[in-house]
Amino acid sequence: MSGRAERGLPADYIPPLASVDPACFGIAVALVDNRVFTAGNAEQAFSIQSISKLFTLTLALGMLGDSLWRRVGREPSGDAFNSIVLLEYERGIPRNPFLNAGSLVVADALLSSARAPRETIGEILRFLRFVAEDDGIAIDPVVAQAEKATGYRNAALANYLSSFGNLTNHPEHVLGVYVHHCAIAMSCRQLAMAGRFLAARGRNPATGHSVVSEERTRRVNALMMTCGHYDGSGDFAFRTGLPSKSGVGGGILAIVPAVASIAVWSPGLNAQGNSLLGIEALDILSRRMCWSVF
Amino acid sequence: MSGRAERGLPADYIPPLASVDPACFGIAVALVDNRVFTAGNAEQAFSIQSISKLFTLTLALGMLGDSLWRRVGREPSGDAFNSIVLLEYERGIPRNPFLNAGSLVVADALLSSARAPRETIGEILRFLRFVAEDDGIAIDPVVAQAEKATGYRNAALANYLSSFGNLTNHPEHVLGVYVHHCAIAMSCRQLAMAGRFLAARGRNPATGHSVVSEERTRRVNALMMTCGHYDGSGDFAFRTGLPSKSGVGGGILAIVPAVASIAVWSPGLNAQGNSLLGIEALDILSRRMCWSVF
Amino acid sequence: MSGRAERGLPADYIPPLASVDPACFGIAVALVDNRVFTAGNAEQAFSIQSISKLFTLTLALGMLGDSLWRRVGREPSGDAFNSIVLLEYERGIPRNPFLNAGSLVVADALLSSARAPRETIGEILRFLRFVAEDDGIAIDPVVAQAEKATGYRNAALANYLSSFGNLTNHPEHVLGVYVHHCAIAMSCRQLAMAGRFLAARGRNPATGHSVVSEERTRRVNALMMTCGHYDGSGDFAFRTGLPSKSGVGGGILAIVPAVASIAVWSPGLNAQGNSLLGIEALDILSRRMCWSVF
Amino acid sequence: MSGRAERGLPADYIPPLASVDPACFGIAVALVDNRVFTAGNAEQAFSIQSISKLFTLTLALGMLGDSLWRRVGREPSGDAFNSIVLLEYERGIPRNPFLNAGSLVVADALLSSARAPRETIGEILRFLRFVAEDDGIAIDPVVAQAEKATGYRNAALANYLSSFGNLTNHPEHVLGVYVHHCAIAMSCRQLAMAGRFLAARGRNPATGHSVVSEERTRRVNALMMTCGHYDGSGDFAFRTGLPSKSGVGGGILAIVPAVASIAVWSPGLNAQGNSLLGIEALDILSRRMCWSVF
16 A cells, blocks of 8 residues: 555645655544544645635634625535636636635634734634643644745636626735745644534533534534535545535545544545545544434 | 515426416424424425436445546535536536536446336436435426426536546437436425435435435535535525535425435526525525524 | 558448448539539539538528528527537527528428428429439438437437427427438539539539629638538538538538539548548649639 | 617626727728728727637737637537536536637737737737727727726636636736737728738738738638627628628627628627627628628
């Protein structure tokens, strides 16, 4: 189990991600009874990339409530994560908040509340440190810089959204927020800890503090199930029966409602840009533990 | 709560469906402990239409196993139920088995096993009567005839699939099977009974007999969650957190894993072709009973 | 100049076309001063296929006048000849009468005038024999039969048009007319003769009899220029500067307004389904003779 | 003939264009025998907008020759001028050089030759002054500024092209060149003069100096015929039979090969963004003078 065929290849369009050792594999399981199990490279920080969209969405829903849904849909797209086609057909309303275009709208909403890009990024970081109970979480400046330099596709999406009036801030500023939250680095342990509130009906199971309402937690989990893996979402739901969100850094956060928050990481990706071994691991774990929600 | 705005309008492209009284509403809940609760017009038979696709899929998976997935995908489409666009882009492989095109492939697979259209339709009916424990289930010949007469779009899809070599039988014969299983008439009670095996890990909870394997049950439920309501699937999952399958006759079958099979019926539809009051009822019920899987 | 790379390959989806000798090449030039020059296999009949659409369009415009344009557009499509995608986006109105879908609408219009498929086909043949002054023109029954047997894609298009109400006759009957006019066999000489009225302001230059009005002739030529070669139309106009219509049998009819009607034939096709050597020959001829309209 | 229905409305997405008096109408005809006829507001400068693409294309072909066609196609698109959809399907190669995306590639090619945006814009202006024999042609700085401020859609296209590696300069710089050449202001007289070389086989008919080769002239005219009016190109060719290029400022430059260069201007536009009265005028003129190339 060492060849490229079995593990996939790391994302190559963001140079620092391409140089990560494809042999890495880590997993952390945070149970709602506060036990945490880890294995492999579970303490090594990796770029969470699109998994961050889950936390910016939660934050934006907390600030704006359901008015956010006037600017972004809740339907799976059947298209690649960075497709611009549907935006034209749907007049600038992204299909869901986990597509790059949808997440740019979420970043714009956060930016409108926090006033400036720096403050917005700070707020996102504070939220992640709060839910993970870990002040060591930080942005990887090399990754942020690399994405900014090569992110023409995201710049196209942001400008396109602006042309339909669906960004209220300058595209450059929105892209600044987006690129930085995607460049947040976390270990499997940190990520599993950060996801606990989604497994525990919106509360931190250690402290009992409410992060979001129980109903909103259910809804975010539903979005993860239908849209969390781009055009591989249906297949992942079919195989594991778990709501989850993937990132091109090779991480996946999966939620077992009322039971556990699970983070896996392996940098090799499949054709849809999701961690090949990560999916495999979650498939086996979900079957052995009977953790499918279905 | 009597206006058209609150209830939607019945499907008008199949004449016999357009004439159903929009004031009808029925619900039946079959618990896995074998209790059944009903309310409203729960004993009145209606055209199950696309809900039948759930049962033909189950039947085809039982016969062919996972080889079926070489001919049809498992991803939500983001398109309307009768779209032909994706078929062209994806070279004749329908996105999922609940789209009309996908269901025609399933009908073709069943037809190849049973040899003749009449036998295939008979087998589908027998399966439904078996899982519902009700020999009164039958096809509405008026609906079948009406669909056959006006079904140019489905004829286009069938011929298109044939042009890519993804039908093995003559399009006319496949359409015959398809039109007849969509024209099956069932009451809410019959439908809730028929869905029990999906709530009870693949078994009939009354007799303990296995209908399909537990794993396959989970997978069919996952497909219902991601693709069960066409381009309204994401929204339905978001609102109710339940796997379900809708039909343009106004019926919806929803599954609460390990708890219940629920059938609702009200003929008025929303813009995506799903029962407007049916969704409302399942939303309220799922919230009051905390039945979301998330 | 004998390899496959230089000549392309004959169409393979219609079996009788695939068996034509790819080494064939013929050309005929009918000048408006009534001289005719021929070279190569100019007397050998081949399947004119889509070139027939030019003549059915002329016939339909003569019968219906500009009301035909309510049912079919006049814009190049940028898509392949048998694409169904645009039909969905444009609600059943084909982009132009030279796409398969557009030509089915033209066949339907002819069928509505002539009452029955057999009469319609007879009328199309009579028109071709009249403009070519040649009673030897006939339908190749083997080609007609072969297309009927494998024409699932065209059956899909016809049914799709019907689903939008843009066919008034039964799809089967429209397909019957379409398949038969595509199966007409003509030699280069016959084809060049048949096209003279388009070079001679709507008149037969030998007899002076008017076939269509001068204005309509100009308009049909304009359509040939913008839409005559499917998604290769722009490139052909760019290279030769001549209005023309191609067919997958390897024939091309090109018009030099006020000068000549040219028919070339060579069965090997390029990626867009147009005769590779035929285009080459017209390119050279148009340059040497300064026949570009530009 | 004064109502909005007869004249259309000026483009409203570029504020300075929206404020132009819709009652304006001008026409200038420059014959290859050096006579010039004008009528109406033929001396009033207007924003030539996309008509400038014709001249940047000619300039780029002169510098790069046919290697330009590796980066942009020659096919009509069937889509709106600013569509981004085809770019995704065709991996960053615009369909033709008159679409906004195609023209950005042309601007990038000019920029690579001239080194800096300011020099590139200067070169384009010099070329126009040279072919029109008029040093009074200038850029309207108010229009350039307005487009820069609101041009999110073009910024999206430029970044998208960059993401496919089809721009070699920074998108900002390419957009700078593009916005400025679109903001060039010319009168009908100046425009008709500038187009003479396209009517006179590549030469200035007054001086006999060669601007481009005769063959290239023919090819540019062919592109104008198939692609000059976006998704209204087929219809314009059908009606007038003349190669031409339109702009959203309400101008149209039409060429009668070997006869005349014609500029018309009227700011009210039709649904495809082409001058409504301008098309009408060219339709009548072309018919009366028998100027159709067909």
